[in-house]
Amino acid sequence: MRSLSAVECERLSRWYGDVIALNDLSASIGKGVTGLLGPNGSGKSTFMSLCVGLLRPSAGRIEVLGEDPWDNPGLLRRIGYVPEAPAPWRHLTGRDALVRGARLTGLDRNDAGRAATEGLRRVGLAEAGDKLVGAYSHGMQQRLKFALATLHRPELLILDEPLLGTDPLARRDLLHLIQDMADDGTSILLSTHVLPDVEALTERILLLHHGRLMAHGEVHEIRDLLDQHPRTVRVATADPRRLGAELWSWDEVLSVEADEDAVTVRTRNAAAFYARLQDHLIERPGFTSVTSPDDNVEAVFEYLVR
């Protein structure tokens, strides 16, 4: 199993006694940003632990950046991992924690000091660097963990619920940091059960539920697979009532609602509806946008798990 994917797994399973945490997962996660979605207990953290080599598969295989992650320190030089747990080493200052993390990663004493200073600055903790980690707020600890994971400039960054419990400001800053790394070419695997977090970063998602892979791909691709469910399309136009009346006669349309500036349509055959709508709108100027609220990950998730 040789691959250019960031993560590739084949029939991967992990169980603890009688409890199956991850069940027969086969997926290829490409480079770039991928969101790992699922409710609590869906197997996200287990999957990430397998990616970092913290756990050994019970069955199946996993490769990360083309290598088996189990007890593979060489691979871990290329990976950064932000665990869900609170920042460790609460008795150290933020700076000392970063120096220690850098030394463990392989930086020599001088470089570790420089990397720690740079890491603190990057995550906005330069002024709090000499405070004890135990005195940091949750948001500051999340930033510190992010700095710890990225000191060595990993090729792949794995983030387990990095935004959990953060305030809006910390959330915004962390999203910027993640986006910044992605723009710089780092592949990112991000787990969350807060769907808009992922939506802000990527369209590419992997959905887990009860340890099984439920869907994998672009948000809209996944949505297209679900055409048995009615899909909502919103067309903003200068004359919603007229457009609504025209669309109501179409076979593809299940229902129509018109408000002041748009028509909201529910359709069972999105592809056919979009094709026909495109031709229709070309002939009638005055519309401003066509959007589908169902193309967001939250809607997809709702459809898939319920």
Next chain:
Amino acid sequence: MAPVPEGVGTYPRWRGRTETGSRLGIIVAQEIRVLSQNLWFLAAAVLGLGVVGAGSVMELVQYRQDGLAAHSWDRYTIMLDQLRWFALAVAAVAGPGLLEDARRGALELYLSRPVSRRAYLLGKALAVVAATLAVMALPVLFYYVASLAFYDEHPEAWHARAVAGGLAFSLLWTALAAGLALGLACVARRAVTATVGLFGGFLVLHFAATRLLGDILTEDAQWQVLSPFSATGRFHAWLFGTGADAAFPLLWALLLWGALTVLGWALMAWRHPRVRGEEPVRRRM
């Protein structure tokens, strides 16, 4: 995305060197630093080194100032016996650091770095061994230096055996205590269970072997070998040439010491489920 907020910098590329060697020294240093902030550890170490170690050395010096011309093996071996309980306490507190790592997230951090599982376990073990050994070995060295400084006359074979024998005895005890402390930490669910289990287990066994069985089987003092403390104490006779009328043969003591020591280290090497990737690394207790 909106512009980067104030105070949050852009992501730099790392252009420096990275070492590929073991991170063993860093792990040991980190663990000793963590231990030095544990009050129970400090209490055991300070009482061992300060009260027993320094107290014995001061007593030795005091005897000389009171006019005693020569010192004896007795004070020295009593000091070693007393130090063993404090070294055991140090090991019992330090060993469960393996469990604490899982609870505090440090294990997750270690194992997601370029640190092999072997290096992690070895680093933890070396830290526990170093702390335990120090409580016994440092007083041995100070006692010997004080004896040279203040006495002209020494017991028979003092120069040949005091330091070498004292260090060997310290190592024997350290191997047993640290191994069992680490081994118990790998099978226990809670740190306090491992600590109390080790120290309490030694106390109970010692009391049972030396008192209860002694009272029941009054003619048979050889049951004392069932106490790890008494069993390893038998090494005194062999190392320092004293205690020829010991209650049981040296071989028995050696067998018990070997069995317990191997058990402890084997448990640590093979039964740490989180290090072996058998359980989630993160653990809430």
